Each structure stands twice: as structure tokens, then as C-alpha cells.
Amino acid sequence: MKTYNIFTNELSSLPKGKADFLLAASVTKTCEIEGITQAGIPGMIPLTPTLDAEFIINERVYSLGELAETPTGVPTPAIITRAVHNLVPFSATEILDLGLETIPQNSICHNFDILPSDSIATGANIEAKAVFRKGMAAGESYELKGNYLILGESTPSGTTTAAATALALGYDCKDDFSSSFLHVPSSVRNETINKALSLINDEMGNFEKLSVVSVNMLIFCAGFLMSASRRFHIVLAGGTQMAACLLVADKLREDVLMRVKHENITLATTSWVANDKNSDIAHILSLLSYKPNAVYTSFSFESATIPILKKYDEGEAKEGVGAGAALAYACANEVNNAKLLEAIERILYSM
Secondary structure (H helix, E strand, C coil), rough: CCCEECCCCCCCCEEEEEEEEEECCCHHHHHHHCCCCCCCCCHHHHHHHHHHHHHHHCCCCCCCCCEECCCCCCCCHHHHHHHHHHHCCCCCCCCEEECCCCCCCCCCCCEEECCCCCCCCCCCCHHHHHHHHHHHHHHCCCCCCCCCCEEEECCHHHHHHHHHCCCCCCCCCCCCCCCCCCCCHHHHHHHHHHHHHCCCCCCHHHHHHHHHHHHHHHHHHHHHHHHHHCCEEEEEEEHHHHHHHHHHHHHHHHCCCCCCCCCEEEEEEEHHHHCCCCCCHHHHHHHCCCCEEEEECCCCCCCCCCHHHHHHHCCCCCCCHHHHHHHHHHHHHHCHHHHHHHHHHHHHCCC
């Protein structure tokens, strides 16, 4: 298990020391469009971020009798992040409620009076400027417990809304976004994105566009990282969604008269995203006004004794719930592939 730079494939690493872990959890009703996502239990997709949050904190779920998984049985990437926490505990694990339908039980959950957003196909109905300002305020006031912060996300259908967001802001990256599916559901995704983009026009400002086509998670986290990175190092834990978060922050710098302090930001994802033939995270990141620090960590389920886990290596699930940064964190703390695999399987066998 090693960590590499996304652009050069040279060995890299996260900062040394302990990390706080924050999970930005939100629901967009885009996830209720049939066939748009498999990030969770069919018919209960809006519950996925709640279950992920409960599992990260407690290693069990309370709001349902079972852990979120894809229709083919692949368990949530939360198992990776939780296993890492069991081996090299984060200095804090807390939840940011950025519009959940069900509040996570037995969890430290920060509420910002943000409601779940509507489907981007009919207009997300977000007060984007207010959500962004809440993110900035949270980034300014967050009290770091460890040496740096890992900021993960759980937002079903988030890659679709991230693609729509990036396109609405004028970035040329239509086919660059990944999916929890092995094969991206391009027809329903493209139809949804086209409907969203038809609701905006060139006369709208950036915040107005985001109010229609984006999600709370992207907007809030863009504000959070813009202010928090002026105080400490932030690792954006995720794939193409978190790459889109950087695009949002970069685009809004003139609106808010503040540049992104990119020297204090690292994006960390999985090798499943970095090597995905159906997406191109490196190209998304190349659209930024600066060269970002971005890494991925190699990890394999090849030796797993639980066969369903091998579907990760085949291209299902890929990323989410901070898995990529958790892998890099484990790697920086000298955890190897075998030890982490054993910890993941121990979790699943005990459930």
C-alpha cells in the first residue's frame, strides 16, 4: 500500500501526525431518480449518508437494521474509513449535517439549519450564498484537535450533481466524472444534467447558478475549505466530487474576493478512482487556476476472504465516506495492505 501523486505517479504522503475526520453528509433529491445511483439500499437511498455517519462514529448503524450497500451487495466505503480509525484512531470524528432527512443517532453532529436540496432536474432550490457563508463561518470557527483535518463526504448521486455544477460554472469536463457503478449510467445521468443546465443562462451569476444545479455539500465545503485552509492543512477526502468542490471554490474567489490557499489543501482519493477508465480526475483538477496537490493510495482486496469485497477492485463503489484519504492516512502511519484488509474483514464478520 503506497500513496502517489495523481499527476506524476511519484511517491507522496499526507502530512505526519494525527488527523481530525469530518464527514459532510447531505441529501439531494436527485438521488431519487431511478437508475441515477447505486450508493445505498434501493428505495432508501436518502438514508445512506445517515447510515454512513452512524457507522463511522459507532461501527454500527441505528437508523436501519443493516449497513448501506449497493444492489449487488458491495458494502459502503465507510467500512474502509472505520477500519482505518480502528487501527490508527482519528483525533476526532464528527458529522456535518448539510441537509439530511434523518439525523444520525449517537453521533457528534453539527447542525447548520440546511434542508435537503431538490432534484437538479427541476431546480435544486438552494440558497447558495447563504450555504457558502455558513461553510466559511464553520471553517473559521472549527477547533482543530489533531495536526490537520480530513474532510470527507457522503452524498448519493453526488457525482452527477458535481458534473452538473462544474459544467454550469463553465468548466469543460463533461465526461470526466466517476460513478459508484462499474458502468456509468450515462443516459440517465446525461438526461438529468441536461435538464439542470436548461434551467440556467449566461446572465446568471455564479451563486445563482449554484442555487439551481448544485448540492449543499459542494457549496458548503467550498466555503469551509476557503476559510479553514488559512488556518491549517485540509485533506479533501474524495474523488471527482471533491475535485468539483475545488472547482467551485476556485470559481468563487472573485465573487468573495478571497483566493484559495491551495498550499494548505490536498485532495486524496483511491486508486480505483485515479485509474478509472470511465472518468478523468486528473483532467478535472487540471482545470484549476493552480496546480493542486492531489494523491491516491493503492489498496487491493485481491486477498480478501469475503468475495464481495473484490468487486471494489473490479470498479464498483470506488470511493466515498473519506475512503481515499483514510487509506493515505493509514499509509502515512505505516499500516500495510494485509493489516488493513484484516481489520475490514473483522468488521464485516462481526456484523
